[in-house]
Amino acid sequence: MTSNHSSSSLETFLDQSLSDLKSKGLFSDIDVLDQANGPVISINGQKKINLASNNYLGFVTHPELIKASEEATKTYGVGAGAVRTINGTLKIHQELEDRLAKFKGTEAAIAFQSGFNCNMGAISAVMNKNDAILSDELNHASIIDGCRLSGARIIRVKHSDMKDLEEQAKEARDSGIFEKIMFITDGVFSMDGDIAKLDEIVKIAEKYDLILYVDDAHGSGVLGGGAGTVKAFGLSDKIDFQMGTLSKAIGVVGGYVAGSQKLITWLKSQARPFLFSTSLTPGAAGAVIKAIDLMEQDTSYVDKLWENARYFKEKLQRIGFDIGQSETPITPVILGDEKLTQTFAGKLIEQGVYVKPIVFPTVPFGAGRVRNMPTAAHTKEMLDEAIKIYEKVGKEMNLI
Structure with missing residues (x-):
């Protein structure tokens, strides 16, 4: 294999930076799966109980989604052939957006290629340099990047701290220097599994005229009968932006924003990833529509997810692990130290439980954890086997 030419400064930067990541326990290898990302996966021919995926409802391998x-x-081709605003909007894209709006309880929706x-x-x-964005300090990286790109003043709000939110909102409003003020929050926080206090947030937003944006990537397909966190709180008419992904519980790929017809019309004319990236594939759109159909017709998928999550959490706690404040199927096992977290995850994988260590910058320094995602597709036997391995490795490492 011939070596690519690169400048000496780039070589020095890469060598030093990669070495630094590895020494701090912050470097992660990327594993390659032999087959589909189901409740049990195969890596290099070795089977593992999979507790690392976002495939909450088991839809990734659902035969009806594959058929759709x-x-x-077959009807529309493997790709849309253009961006949406040229001639890449197919009938199935319109059908998808209509279904999403109905599902989320809004006037309209727009589909993107990813949640990011x-x-x-x-x-x-919507937001620009004349505006301010209040952002929960534990918001997802894509929210942080989206806020930066807007050029608006970004004001960090302590995590789920309503007193701090109100103080920051009042100060921003009283300053008189901002045209618009937005508060943006995850619906379900992906690293801890806790839920935003949307009922309290709405009251503060109404008091200070805040635009409300909820990123419901981990709430869609999980809460509110699958329709998400906003639906669970009964606040579909109070949230300006409901954003979600089609790649987690829905099992496919893509993202969406649901809101008023006026908002969606504006986004379709101004949101740059929509304007300058080729549309979602027809196959993805068809599979997503089928996923929504299944959730609406049969509650057993969401019910089974929660049954498995409660079972798994209870067993982990019983053997002595700290699972934090999770209120959803996201189940962290919090250890703190980065290197300890990496070692623990490595031993679990060796023994047959596939998990990933979550360390800085995904979580703050000293907050390392192994994150578990029990799904509707896991059997009790799989979860029992995983718990057995957790207990064995935990005792070997004197963690429990």
């Missing part, structure tokens, strides 16, 4: 994807591909694209495109299409 195949049918849409939603946050990059939607925030900066």
